[in-house]
Amino acid sequence: MGDHLKKVFKKNDTSSTLAAVIGSPVTHSLSPILHNAAFDFLKMKWEYVALEITERELEEVLEQMRLGGLGGLSVTMPFKTIMASLVDSCTPTAQALNAVNCVVSTEEGLIGHNTDGDGFLNGLIHDAQFDPRGKKAAVIGAGGAARAVIEALARSGVTSITVINRTLDKAESAADLAGEIGRVGTPEDIPETDLVVNATSLGMKDNSEFFPCPIELLHPNQIVADLIYHPLETPWILETKQKGINSYNGVSMLLFQAVEAFTLWTGKEAPISVMQGAITQELTERTYK
């Protein structure tokens, strides 16, 4: 085990329960802010840290978790897929996505979960009182985030999911996650849908001038969700708002994937508004400073 990991696990051997996010790069992760705000508010003796690790160190981190040295583990890029093969078992969602973002230690061993898709859906229910039953959804993008959203929407009661993506074979594979209600489409299908999700990186800093779809295809009877949270409002989201469309950024997906992880690890209800306040403050500072 690398010296940096030894130090972290040794320092925390009894005084508090350690939880961590592992990834590379991971220094800018917002997960410590979300979880530490919740631990502090509930006066729990837990500490959540970001651990920059290499692939070779994954097994050692899991061994620490098996030995009780880690109470919770979040997984981010580039380890979500490999983690699905390292845990003892996966939930059906993590298995379908072949991606794990949260590991839970149980008597049955280490269980790999994926809370991203339910995080998206619970965020939309929270923010927009969205009722998915009977609705038609369009998802633009077919990467990891899009796949998680599609898999969750497919379980939610929507009646169709149209996947629109630059690379066609990825769109097909993502649409397959939705079974019979999934299909590949084009931007021209967007006006017929009730929910439009941007799950591409169009709108982030290097791509900020590009829109995932033309604003003319959107109308005020739709709900528009952008998974991007940095910047807090992409130019596309700002324009949808000017057109009177109910639109939402990706903060709630980030928040609610953490809310689910928190409860899985601690068995406690997460203090949602405290976590929301902490993340909004941090993102506002990062966006506007």
Ligand SMILES: NC(=O)c1ccc[n+]([C@@H]2O[C@H](COP(=O)([O-])OP(=O)(O)OC[C@H]3O[C@@H](n4cnc5c(N)ncnc54)[C@H](OP(=O)(O)O)[C@@H]3O)[C@@H](O)[C@H]2O)c1
């Ligand atoms: N709110 C949250 O909690 C949360 C969680 C995860 C991710 N996200 C956000 O979701 C977005 C996607 O993340 P990801 O992990 O799914 O990334 P990813 O796996 O790399 O997928 C990127 C997607 O964007 C598309 N894309 C990229 N550049 C494009 C361009 N110039 N023109 C058209 N399409 C383009 C890709 O299309 P191709 O397939 O054609 O390459 C692909 O569909 C990111 O903005 C990320 O910040 C948010």
